[in-house]
Structure formats: C-alpha cells, structure tokens
Amino acid sequence: MKTADRLDRGFLLYQKEFEEKALEVLRSGWYVLGKEVQAFEEEFARHLGAQFCVGLASGLDALYLGMRALGISTGDEVIVQANTYIASVMGITMNGAVPVFVEPNVYHNIDVTKIEEKITPRTRAILVVHLYGQAAKMDDVMALAQKYGLYVVEDCAQSHDACFGGQKTGTFGDVGCFSFYPTKNLGAFGDGGAIVTNRAELAEHIQCLRNYGSRTKYHFDEVGVNSRLDELQAGLLRVKLRHLEELTARRLEVAEYYSAHIQNECVEKPAVQPGSTSVWHQYVIRCRDRDRLQAYLKEKEISTMIHYPIPPHLSRAYQHLHILEGSLPITEEYAQTVLSLPVYSGITEEEMRYVVEAINRF
Numbered sequence: 001m002k003t004a005d006r007l008d009r010g011f012l013l014y015q016k017e018f019e020e021k022a023l024e025v026l027r028s029g030w031y032v033l034g035k036e037v038q039a040f041e042e043e044f045a046r047h048l049g050a051q052f053c054v055g056l057a058s059g060l061d062a063l064y065l066g067m068r069a070l071g072i073s074t075g076d077e078v079i080v081q082a083n084t085y086i087a088s089v090m091g092i093t094m095n096g097a098v099p100v101f102v103e104p105n106v107y108h109n110i111d112v113t114k115i116e117e118k119i120t121p122r123t124r125a126i127l128v129v130h131l132y133g134q135a136a137k138m139d140d141v142m143a144l145a146q147k148y149g150l151y152v153v154e155d156c157a158q159s160h161d162a163c164f165g166g167q168k169t170g171t172f173g174d175v176g177c178f179s180f181y182p183t184k185n186l187g188a189f190g191d192g193g194a195i196v197t198n199r200a201e202l203a204e205h206i207q208c209l210r211n212y213g214s215r216t217k218y219h220f221d222e223v224g225v226n227s228r229l230d231e232l233q234a235g236l237l238r239v240k241l242r243h244l245e246e247l248t249a250r251r252l253e254v255a256e257y258y259s260a261h262i263q264n265e266c267v268e269k270p271a272v273q274p275g276s277t278s279v280w281h282q283y284v285i286r287c288r289d290r291d292r293l294q295a296y297l298k299e300k301e302i303s304t305m306i307h308y309p310i311p312p313h314l315s316r317a318y319q320h321l322h323i324l325e326g327s328l329p330i331t332e333e334y335a336q337t338v339l340s341l342p343v344y345s346g347i348t349e350e351e352m353r354y355v356v357e358a359i360n361r362f
C-alpha cells in the first residue's frame, strides 16, 4: 500500500465547496485585496480570538513584516529555538537582526529555562515556534518577556488552533505569524500568510507595509513590499476555515492511533506537555536508527519526512554566523533522529494500520 504524499485528498474532501468559491471569485472581476481577503481576515481573527488579522503572501513575509513593524533592525538580537524551520530565522535576519539560538525541550519547543542566560542588552524579542503543531509553554515565555521588556513573536505556521491553557496560539504575543502553504493545517491552494495581533497600530502599519508602504493610492510613506493575499486564496481559505475543527479532530485521531499502537523499542513517540494541545501538523517520532527505519519504510512505500535534517545554524546560508557544530547538541541530535509519519488529510484507517504494522515489525 502506498501512502499518499499528494495534497488532492484535502481538496476532494470538500471539492464542491472549493469549486463553487473558485468560480465565484474568478467571475467577480476582483482578484487582489478585495472582499474575500477582508472577510477572511475578520473570520480568522474572530476564530482565533484576536482583534486584527492582516493577510499576506506567505508565512515568511508574516515573520519578516511582523518583526519589521515592531522596529526590530540591525544589531538587535532575537531569541529563537535552534531546531526550527529556517524561515523563522530568515524572518529575523531579513530585518538585519541576529538570531540567538536556544535548545529545545523534549516537546521540541523552546526550552524556556534556557532563555534567560541568552538575554543581553541588545535582545529585543523572543520568537516562539509552536513546532509540529504543539503550543509552547506560553505562560513562562510571557512572564520572561514581561520581566525583561521583550517583544514576543509567535511562529504559528504549524499551529493553527493549537492552545496553551485554552488560549489559541498567535494571540499571546505582539504578533502571531501564520502560513497557509498547502501542506499546513490551514492550507491554501498556493502561497499565503497572515499576521494576527491585538495592537491596532501594528495591524495598520503591516497593512501599509504589505502594499508598497502605501496608505493612500500613489502616496508612499516608506519602502514597503508587495505581500498581498489574493482573493482566490482568501476565498478558498474561508471554505477551509469552516472545516478546520473537523480536520484538526481527524489529525488528533491519527496521532492517538499511532501513540496507542506503535510499540517498538527503538522508537520514541512524541509527548504533549501539560497545559498544551497539539494540532499534529507532524507526528514526529525519534529513532537512533532513523535513516535505516526511513529506508525500510520507503521500501514499503510509506513516505516519511525529516523535519529538519540540517538545523539553521549548520546550514550553508548561516555559515557567516560562525556557530560551530556541537554547540547546540540537543538540536543536532534531533536532526539526526527525528522522523515524521504520515498524518495528511484524508489518510484512511487501513493506511494507518499499515504504517503501524510496518513500524512494529522493524
């Protein structure tokens, strides 16, 4: 049996609704920054319990523009977990700021107990990544940020609807940065992103920045960017948002099935910390013999992924930071041992059983 790595199952689940919306937008004659974007922004903000949402072209832009709107720039330091997707780090360095890496805890989120030792007079913000869909320990993060007067930026690209203490990720910090890349839990049919915030002046500034720094047509207040969410993606995201709860519930079922049935001494299953929920963007196991396990599963046509094989500090893109191999041992060990099992939309019971049986026989 071949597990799918295509995304059309997510489309087929609600095909009629997507097709109707797509035709409606195509026939509307209005394609960028219109009523679909505005409606999506209102609905997504309300859905999360945030006051404002600004639609953008990608998750990377959300990180870049969110930090830019906070005034983070050259010479500033931003604390971030070392085991994240590289886009989190690029959002920092695109603003001229320096990433200061902190090791993760056993939940693959930032180890809050290791933040304080990294704070310097130049530290401006803590960038929290709710990695793999699990909310980070936000009470401790917010308390530290308050103590030192730091901004909090949340990377929610993988955590749509994940909660800490019953509150949704993206609503704790100054800005919550979302991606709607097709594989994300709330995925579009192309690129998309958004920022949510409770601060009106930040929302207004980000609206200006996404449209060339313009507030009034042909009047430019600063050098902005073109980072607009288009009408087609916004319309399709509105359809998907209506189904997000059932899609998340299904991911939880898959994760619970894996956790209940995978029994193999060399496999460590993922844990969820007290107070947090996970929306299971990924179901990540750890295995000392990871590469052999992945090859074995591939032979059985089970597609797995490694999130991520090279930590940002060892990536060629960040060689100029001169962070030596061995300096972030937990992060580096995770890069060698993590493996993401299939949890995509539309996975069948039969496929789940097949995955579990294969792993248990390894």
Ligand SMILES: *Cc1c(COP(=O)(O)O)cnc(C)c1O
Residues within 6 Å of the ligand: 058, 059, 060, 061, 084, 085, 087, 088, 129, 155, 157, 158, 178, 179, 180, 181, 191, 192, 193
């Ligand atoms: C996907 C992702 C991003 C970037 O989002 P794009 O929309 O692809 O630019 C940023 N951070 C994390 C953790 C991600 O998973």
